[in-house]
Amino acid sequence: MVFVTVGTHEQPFDRLVKAIDGLVADGTLDEEVFVxxxxCTYEPEHCGWARFVPAPEMRSRMEEADVVVTHGGPSSFIEALAAGKAPVVVPRYERxxxxxxxxxxxxxxxxAERKGGIVPVYDVADMAAAIEGARRLSRSGAGFRSHNAEFCRELRERIEGL
Structure with missing residues (x-):
């Protein structure tokens, strides 16, 4: 499954959504895709979509996805990394x-230069190759797992034990 998020910025990101929808339409992406x-003003015709999804659903979709495609805002791609995915990251352009x-x-x-772990896409014509690259990186263990819940549980147990 491929999960795509454009975030909550109030300007449309039709370029990304059209590119993904086109890959589904032409059979390049032959799997479930949710955007x-x-x-966006463009509504996908070939994949599932919703304008906004609640945060718990977003996390769940990222966990379940084989590939996560995000905009260039750090919150979304860091969340994908925390889910153990090497995200395809497509920055928004002013032009x-x-x-x-x-x-x-x-x-x-x-x-991308200093930390790695992401697959940047500056031209959506490169999307298909980037998705396959991210799929390989994620399978090889890219990303990182957050241990916040475990830390909080252990801290609570220690405090309660005082």
Whole structure:
């Protein structure tokens, strides 16, 4: 399953959603695909979608997905990494009316160069190859598992034991 999120920024990210829908339409993606479309004006015709999904459902979909595709905002791709996925990260561009400036482009480049673990896509024509690359990276153990819940449980037990 491929899960796509464009986040909650109020400008549409139709370029990403159209690219994903096109890959499903032409058979390149031959699996379940679900897209959180946010404020997009384009509505996918070939995959499941919802404008917004609650945070627990978002986490669940990321956990279940083989591949997660996100916008370039850090919250979404860090959550994908925490779910053990190497996300495909597509920054929003100002020139396409997707954001107020190109800070996502700069940030994604910086993370990709310094930290790795993500598959950046600067041109949606590269999406199919990026999805397969992310699938391989995720299978090889990319990403990281958050231990916040375990830490909180152990801390609570220690405090209660005082």
């Amino acid at each position: 959180q479309t946010g404020y 396409f009316g997707e954001h107020v400036n190109d800070h996502q482009v700069a940030f994604v480049r910086l993370v």
